[in-house]
Amino acid sequence: MTSPDSDGLLAEQLLRLTRRVHRIQKHHLEQRGLGVTPAQARLLRTLAHCDAPPRMADLAERLEVVPRAVTTLVDGLEASGKARRVPDPTNRRVIRIELTDDGHKALLELRGARRAAAEEILAPLTDEQRDVLGGLLDTLVDGAPERGRRC
Helix, strand or coil, rough: CCCHHHHHHHHHHHHHHHHHHHHHHHHHHHCCCCCHHHHHHHHHHHHHHHCCCHHHHHHHHHHHHCCHHHHHHHHHHHCCCEEEEEEEECCCCEEEEEECHHHHHHHHHHHHHHHHHHHHHCCCCHHHHHHHHHHHHHHHHHHCCCCCCCC
């Protein structure tokens, strides 16, 4: 059994790692000159995993943010030509968001940036340590209930 102090230390380590991952990914994104923020990159990845173009409300739920935040992200991606708003074919009041060809190209670059960031972060670990870490992370992620995972 762990003590409250050790749980607090683990929580702090996880927060510091999260900040480091964010900082390194942002650096790799900037190096590639995509003009995409980490939040926009997350939205692009989310769009890529949807079977059909989602509504703004669906994206907000999936990203666990307020709808206004999604509007701002979509505005930026639309201005750069990576996403576009399209009318719903069955309800003219509904607007859906889809990736453009430039958005798909940006996703390929983003995957490369994420891979480079992961290599940098994981460099100090042996293959065995990476396997153990992967198993531990799977346990932590799988232990959380799924919320807002539909598009």
